[in-house]
Amino acid sequence: MNFLTIVTRSLWRRPVRTSLTLVGIAIGIAAVVALVGMASGYEKSVVKQLEVLGIDVIVSNMEGGMMPKPFDAKLQDEIRDFPNVKKITSVLMRMISVEDAPMMMVSGREWGGFTWDQLSVVEGRMPKDDKERVVVLGRLAAEVLRKKVGDTVTVEIEDFEVVGIVDGKSVVENGAVILALPLFQEVSGYEGMVNFIDIQVPSEADKEATQALCDQIQKIFPEGRAVMAKEVVGTSQGFKIARAMSWSTSLLAIIVGVLGVMNTMLMTVFERTHEIGIFLALGWKRRRIVYLILCESAILGLLGGVIGVILGAVTCMLLEMTPAIHGLLEPDLSLTLMSRAVMIAVLVGVFSGLYPAWRSSRLTPSVALQG
Amino acid sequence: MTSASPTNKPSSLFEAIELKKEYDDGSVPALRGVNFKISEGDFVSIIGPSGCGKSTLLNMLGTLDHLSSGSLLFRGKSIIDLPDPAAYRAKDIGFIFQSFHLLPTFTVAENVQIPMFGMPWSRAERKERAVKLLDSVGLSHRCDHMPLKLSGGERQRAAIARSLANEPAVLLADEPTGNLDSKNAVQIMELLDELHQERGMSMILVTHDLDVAGHAERVITMKDGLIVSDDKSSEKNSSYKS
Numbered sequence: 001m002n003f004l005t006i007v008t009r010s011l012w013r014r015p016v017r018t019s020l021t022l023v024g025i026a027i028g029i030a031a032v033v034a035l036v037g038m039a040s041g042y043e044k045s046v047v048k049q050l051e052v053l054g055i056d057v058i059v060s061n062m063e064g065g066m067m068p069k070p071f072d073a074k075l076q077d078e079i080r081d082f083p084n085v086k087k088i089t090s091v092l093m094r095m096i097s098v099e100d101a102p103m104m105m106v107s108g109r110e111w112g113g114f115t116w117d118q119l120s121v122v123e124g125r126m127p128k129d130d131k132e133r134v135v136v137l138g139r140l141a142a143e144v145l146r147k148k149v150g151d152t153v154t155v156e157i158e159d160f161e162v163v164g165i166v167d168g169k170s171v172v173e174n175g176a177v178i179l180a181l182p183l184f185q186e187v188s189g190y191e192g193m194v195n196f197i198d199i200q201v202p203s204e205a206d207k208e209a210t211q212a213l214c215d216q217i218q219k220i221f222p223e224g225r226a227v228m229a230k231e232v233v234g235t236s237q238g239f240k241i242a243r244a245m246s247w248s249t250s251l252l253a254i255i256v257g258v259l260g261v262m263n264t265m266l267m268t269v270f271e272r273t274h275e276i277g278i279f280l281a282l283g284w285k286r287r288r289i290v291y292l293i294l295c296e297s298a299i300l301g302l303l304g305g306v307i308g309v310i311l312g313a314v315t316c317m318l319l320e321m322t323p324a325i326h327g328l329l330e331p332d333l334s335l336t337l338m339s340r341a342v343m344i345a346v347l348v349g350v351f352s353g354l355y356p357a358w359r360s361s362r363l364t365p366s367v368a369l370q371g
Numbered sequence: 372m373t374s375a376s377p378t379n380k381p382s383s384l385f386e387a388i389e390l391k392k393e394y395d396d397g398s399v400p401a402l403r404g405v406n407f408k409i410s411e412g413d414f415v416s417i418i419g420p421s422g423c424g425k426s427t428l429l430n431m432l433g434t435l436d437h438l439s440s441g442s443l444l445f446r447g448k449s450i451i452d453l454p455d456p457a458a459y460r461a462k463d464i465g466f467i468f469q470s471f472h473l474l475p476t477f478t479v480a481e482n483v484q485i486p487m488f489g490m491p492w493s494r495a496e497r498k499e500r501a502v503k504l505l506d507s508v509g510l511s512h513r514c515d516h517m518p519l520k521l522s523g524g525e526r527q528r529a530a531i532a533r534s535l536a537n538e539p540a541v542l543l544a545d546e547p548t549g550n551l552d553s554k555n556a557v558q559i560m561e562l563l564d565e566l567h568q569e570r571g572m573s574m575i576l577v578t579h580d581l582d583v584a585g586h587a588e589r590v591i592t593m594k595d596g597l598i599v600s601d602d603k604s605s606e607k608n609s610s611y612k613s
Contacts, residue, residue: 280460288488
């Protein structure tokens with residue numbers, strides 16, 4: 001028998017209560033993994049999309065939540081002649097309900113812009129020009145909408161023929177309905193407006209030069225922002241809100257977990273007053289008893305954390321399969337997130353055990369022996 | 372540990388000077404100024420009616436409770452406000468309780484190992500010692516049993532084996548036969564006699580049973596928190612044995 005035997009034996013003396021506590025922690029940690037995994041997955045999808053499209057600088061409005069508010073497309077003409085602008089194109093992108101899909105990315109792209117270049121046709125063809133009233137679907141969008149080439153898809157109030165299925169090499173691109181900018185401006189009621197201007201800089205332009213370009217754009221577009229693509233996720237208000245919401249919801253789940261473990265450990269200490277008295281009478285140091293209680297609560301946290309990570313990962317996979325999310329993002333179930341979640345669970349366990357442990361260490365042996 | 376030789380002055384094990392213990396902010400006095408000396412190798416019984424303070428006194432000797440005032444020495448050193456009373460309880464004291472206080476979720480051998488945590492012994496050594504101790508009290512066949520599967524007498528034997536785990540200087544027994552039938556009570560007292568006689572183990576035993584008290588060489592009688600008699604008859608206290 002070693003110390004761990006004593007710890008585990010104590011926990012499994014009340015299997016139902018221990019199991020319920022584990023479920024409580026596991027649900028909290030599953031919420032952390034699912035929410036943060038989805039939010040982080042969305043961020044990564046966007047970063048991947050920007051990389052694939054070869055965008056170096058993004059110009060957008062400050063306001064508008066997840067999708068920035070549209071602005072006058074003429075801004076592009078002013079920026080075009082700035083130094084270090086190699087290619088420039090504009091996009092009107094909106095998250096809207098498309099047929100049965102409650103949320104889908106619809107991307108109206110300036111005809112001839114470099115953002116069309118990365119799309120490879122899987123089936124069918126590309127639109128002939130920006131006058132042809134047709135759309136192409138990303139692979140996942142076609143899957144979600146259950147459309148094939150030749151079908152029609154309703155965007156806003158108009159039906160468009162699907163002329164091609166494309167592979168955009170990123171989840172966001174593959175999950176989008178893509179059409180020419182003027183068509184989307186017309187059907188969405190944002191004529192002459194865009195909400196992104198995407199810029200490519202020459203390969204020789206370094207970070208300082210790119211930043212100088214951003215600063216220059218900022219001067220003529222003070223109500224908006226121009227940021228380097230690599231920084232867009234870190235600085236975007238939408239991503240910040242999503243991150244804050246996922247962590248704050250997770251925090252609530254964690255607090256519930258803390259209360260659950262604390263309750264269990266307090267009950268344990270109350271119930272085991274007599275046993276603690278025996279340990280004290282037999283020469284156990286108070287700090288060994290504190291360590292015993294903390295180990296028990298840490299093990300509860302560890303087990304709950306591991307179960308929670310598995311539960312969270314399964315939840316993410318199930319969520320990813322739902323029509324509302326499928327094709328929009330891939331959950332980020334990285335080892336970092338999982339190990340961080342388990343670490344949080346262990347800390348929750350230890351933190352929850354502090355008060356019960358302190359309480360147990362204050363017992364007078366003769367009183368404790370009486371139970 | 373050996374009992375004092377008749378030619379040498381026995382060394383002091385415990386010395387109590389004006390021990391006082393009060394509960395509820397002084398409104399309930401349990402010990403009202405107790406004085407005594409107990410030597411190494413002594414077998415002492417403390418008797419008296421319920422509430423006379425005998426268990427409180429035993430708790431003081433084992434540092435299970437705090438004194439209100441007075442002085443208590445173990446081998447010449449004060450055990451009041453010890454920086455590490457746990458070490459004293461682990462190494463110098465062995466407790467035997469009326470209700471055995473075995474942990475129900477651990478096997479008998481595991482129970483015997485509980486006091487050994489903190490001693491510089493490996494897991495294998497702890498187990499080996501526990502088995503030997505259980506063998507010495509006639510319970511080698513019960514090592515892997517849970518305490519609840521044992522009879523009362525067996526449980527108390529297991530508790531005695533546990534009290535000997537770290538080779539203590541003295542055994543403090545609080546009503547060790549209080550929960551046993553007469554046959555088991557006799558057997559437990561024979562085991563304690565054997566430990567005292569063969570190992571020279573010092574023993575302080577609290578009881579209200581005069582037959583049990585009669586096994587000791589010295590009987591201290593308490594009443595209302597005070598020692599009212601201290602009978603140091605030689606050999607066994609035949610006057611208490613029926």
